[in-house]
Amino acid sequence: MRHIINLEVENSAGVLARIAGLFSARGFNIESLSVGKMDSDTAHMTLVVRGDDWIIEQVNKQLNKLVDVIHVSDVTETHYVGRELVLVKVYCPPSKRPDISQLVNIFRAKVVDISNRSMTLELTGSEPKINAFLDTLQPFGVQAIARTGAIAMVRDSNGKN
Amino acid sequence: MKGAQLIIEALKAEGVKALFGYPGGTVIDIFDRLKESDIPFYLTRHEQGAVHAADGFARASGKVGVCLATSGPGATNVVTGIATAHMDSIPLVVLTGQVATHLIGNDAFQEVDICGITRSITKHNFMVKDPEDLPRTLKAAFYIARSGRPGPVLVDIPKDIQQAEVMAPYPEQIELRSYRPTLKGNIQQLKKAARLIEKSRKPVIFAGGGVVSSNAQEEIRQLSSIIDAPVTTSLMGLGVFPEQHSHALKMLGMHGTEYANYAVQEADLLIAVGVRFDDRVTGKVDKFAPAAQIIHIDVDPTSIRKNVQVTIPVVGDIKTVLRDLNPLLKPRKNPEWLQQTQNWKQQHPLRYSQSGKVQPQYIIERLADLTRHDAIICTEVGQNQMWTAQFFNFRHSRSFLTSGGLGTMGYGFPAAIGAQVACPDKLVIDIAGDGSIQMNIQELATAVLHNLPIKVIILNNHSLGMVRQWQSIFYDRRFSQICLNRRTTCPPDCDQNPDHCPPAYVPNFVKLAEAYGASGFFIDHNDQVNDVLETAIATPGPVLVEVAIDKEENVYPMVPTGAPIHQMLRGMA
Numbered sequence: 055m056r057h058i059i060n061l062e063v064e065n066s067a068g069v070l071a072r073i074a075g076l077f078s079a080r081g082f083n084i085e086s087l088s089v090g091k092m093d094s095d096t097a098h099m100t101l102v103v104r105g106d107d108w109i110i111e112q113v114n115k116q117l118n119k120l121v122d123v124i125h126v127s128d129v130t131e132t133h134y135v136g137r138e139l140v141l142v143k144v145y146c147p148p149s150k151r152p153d154i155s156q157l158v159n160i161f162r163a164k165v166v167d168i169s170n171r172s173m174t175l176e177l178t179g180s181e182p183k184i185n186a187f188l189d190t191l192q193p194f195g196v197q198a199i200a201r202t203g204a205i206a207m208v209r210d211s212n213g214k215n
Numbered sequence: 216m217k218g219a220q221l222i223i224e225a226l227k228a229e230g231v232k233a234l235f236g237y238p239g240g241t242v243i244d245i246f247d248r249l250k251e252s253d254i255p256f257y258l259t260r261h262e263q264g265a266v267h268a269a270d271g272f273a274r275a276s277g278k279v280g281v282c283l284a285t286s287g288p289g290a291t292n293v294v295t296g297i298a299t300a301h302m303d304s305i306p307l308v309v310l311t312g313q314v315a316t317h318l319i320g321n322d323a324f325q326e327v328d329i330c331g332i333t334r335s336i337t338k339h340n341f342m343v344k345d346p347e348d349l350p351r352t353l354k355a356a357f358y359i360a361r362s363g364r365p366g367p368v369l370v371d372i373p374k375d376i377q378q379a380e381v382m383a384p385y386p387e388q389i390e391l392r393s394y395r396p397t398l399k400g401n402i403q404q405l406k407k408a409a410r411l412i413e414k415s416r417k418p419v420i421f422a423g424g425g426v427v428s429s430n431a432q433e434e435i436r437q438l439s440s441i442i443d444a445p446v447t448t449s450l451m452g453l454g455v456f457p458e459q460h461s462h463a464l465k466m467l468g469m470h471g472t473e474y475a476n477y478a479v480q481e482a483d484l485l486i487a488v489g490v491r492f493d494d495r496v497t498g499k500v501d502k503f504a505p506a507a508q509i510i511h512i513d514v515d516p517t518s519i520r521k522n523v524q525v526t527i528p529v530v531g532d533i534k535t536v537l538r539d540l541n542p543l544l545k546p547r548k549n550p551e552w553l554q555q556t557q558n559w560k561q562q563h564p565l566r567y568s569q570s571g572k573v574q575p576q577y578i579i580e581r582l583a584d585l586t587r588h589d590a591i592i593c594t595e596v597g598q599n600q601m602w603t604a605q606f607f608n609f610r611h612s613r614s615f616l617t618s619g620g621l622g623t624m625g626y627g628f629p630a631a632i633g634a635q636v637a638c639p640d641k642l643v644i645d646i647a648g649d650g651s652i653q654m655n656i657q658e659l660a661t662a663v664l665h666n667l668p669i670k671v672i673i674l675n676n677h678s679l680g681m682v683r684q685w686q687s688i689f690y691d692r693r694f695s696q697i698c699l700n701r702r703t704t705c706p707p708d709c710d711q712n713p714d715h716c717p718p719a720y721v722p723n724f725v726k727l728a729e730a731y732g733a734s735g736f737f738i739d740h741n742d743q744v745n746d747v748l749e750t751a752i753a754t755p756g757p758v759l760v761e762v763a764i765d766k767e768e769n770v771y772p773m774v775p776t777g778a779p780i781h782q783m784l785r786g787m788a
């Protein structure tokens with residue numbers, strides 16, 4: 055199963071290498087990893103990991119064991135907001151602009167760059183939404199994709215993902 | 216105060232009684248300050264010797280072992296020793312010099328990324344990049360090394376940091392928001408454990424190295440006596456339960472006793488304390504202890520449910536947990552179950568054949584007798600290690616020092632040096648194979664020059680015996696590169712007949728000992744064993760005893776890899 059794990063870590067040199075090293079050394083499967091600074095000495099990470107319960111239990115424990123990791127929370131079973139950001143460049147001669155603009159509206163994406171040959175779009179959303187967006191664009195000719203991994207936050211309300 | 220001086224002050228504040236190491240360009244400032252200090256320094260002949268000695272010191276004393284090496288080759292030379300300590304959860308602080316901060320990343324002379332290299336084999340490591348961080352970092356290193364599940368911590372200290380002025384004082388205490396080991400076991404879990412113990416009819420206690428690090432041997436003995444349960448140990452746990460005791464089942468696993476393995480396979484409850492269910496213990500893991508529920512007590516949550524399913528996990532320091540658990544237990548007797556284990560003991564004792572040659576097992580038994588089991592026994596790796604584990608009959612915690620998890624040949628002798636430094640009044644013996652001893656033989660100089668009266672017993676089978684044993688059993692006697700006596704004049708296909716072997720083994724260990732200024736003895740007949748061993752023990756200073764043994768002698772019983780542990784090969788005996 056796919057698990058979303060949030061980490062609060064010391065913003066120290068090597069912390070990223072420690073986490074990446076843990077995953078490679080123990081053969082855990084990491085799908086995405088996003089890192090951002092919270093304050094001068096703390097960073098936030100969201101990991102997306104695949105594995106059965108047994109593996110996920112080890113992943114959580116092993117992360118907790120790292121001296122630089124302050125807090126581990128597996129949010130998969132909670133109500134959480136999960137978001138990713140994607141930038142995608144599609145082949146787009148002027149004649150195709152209306153078609154693509156329509157898709158942009160449907161997905162509530164944004165146009166961030168435009169040229170005679172291409173359009174660059176930005177979309178924030180859950181993983182399935184981003185996948186759907188990219189699938190829809192495929193027939194036009196996707197030239198480049200830059201995608202963050204997921205980031206996640208637990209909701210206080212009872213909303214859905 | 217300069218950084219280098221602060222390092223000395225830190226060592227003093229931590230009560231460091233011995234430092235093992237080797238100098239070089241990036242630690243020259245520290246060595247300069249050491250000259251003025253009264254911390255005893257042991258200059259080994261190789262950095263690997265220094266780190267194993269620090270490890271032996273830690274295992275024998277229960278204190279943090281400290282080792283100091285220069286950057287680059289000095290640092291890479293301690294890698295094996297760090298991994299050895301990591302696998303066996305031994306508290307070490309390893310200090311390495313590093314090139315000056317402005318050179319880092321430039322492939323400077325003697326620069327290696329030792330933090331990168333050791334990341335997966337340390338409990339934690341640090342590079343100090345700001346002189347003001349030095350005091351806190353050293354404090355944290357000692358704290359992390361010795362607390363929770365102990366382990367090695369490396370601190371990499373660039374040369375300019377050693378030379379810089381440090382204003383911050385050495386802290387008396389430290390708190391790390393991201394590191395807080397759980398010490399006390401959850402009381403609800405303990406109550407559940409107590410109920411499970413009460414219901415069980417065939418309990419077995421399985422004690423490991425965690426009991427040693429937590430100094431909980433007394434508590435284990437109490438537990439066994441309250442609930443009348445037999446005790447088996449892992450290799451790392453040898454000594455925590457006296458092996459002459461009627462409840463002792465001795466070692467479990469691949470080269471464990473038949474009766475320990477049978478008892479675990481029959482048990483309805485396994486109380487696993489400070490163990491991690493290594494594959495050398497479990498054999499085929501889904502056939503391990505098939506009838507047993509498992510209570511697993513360990514300070515490291517990652518050890519629990521890593522290899523086997525557990526009924527009741529308890530996370531906490533073993534001594535603390537057992538002190539809470541033991542009073543919850545009702546005293547009881549298990550006469551039938553103990554009778555059963557007793558029967559297995561009588562039917563399947565450890566044994567060995569009495570051929571004409573000197574039997575290595577006999578040597579171990581004689582050593583145990585001559586020392587009245589009151590010695591610190593180190594081993595190398597291979598058959599020598601397993602025979603020692605099987606036949607010494609350990610009685611005391613911290614009296615058996617061996618590289619269990621990593622299986623590092625060359626560990627035993629330098630570890631003996633550290634142990635002798637930690638315990639100057641104890642008899643320290645290294646039981647070695649002719650292969651392993653040559654991996655750190657250079658430390659004879661260290662032992663002689665520091666007058667450390669270690670006795671090294673080399674069980675010389677002219678072979679890498681344990682590898683030969685595997686080739687013999689599982690590879691149809693297709694021997695490949697296991698003969699340490701082979702030379703260019705040997706026929707391409709050796710007939711394994713010792714009468715056709717080159718006459719002189721290289722090196723001549725007795726002469727080698729003498730060359731180093733140690734004493735050397737040789738045994739090749741059973742009737743010499745007692746006299747020579749007695750003389751060797753009585754001889755002052757380091758002594759090396761070479762014992763000629765038969766290369767065909769193997770370690771039995773043996774569970775082949777991948778088999779369940781009750782399916783043991785018994786060998787010839």
Ligand SMILES: Cc1ncc(C[n+]2csc(CCOP(=O)(O)OP(=O)(O)O)c2C)c(N)n1
Pocket residue numbers: 595596597598599600622623624625647648649650651652674676678679680681682
């Ligand atoms: C550093 C290292 N290299 C290789 C091995 C693999 N190995 C395990 S046992 C063994 C043979 C050891 O031979 P020896 O020291 O003579 O001991 P014996 O088994 O003959 O008692 C070898 C090569 C090891 N454990 N450690």
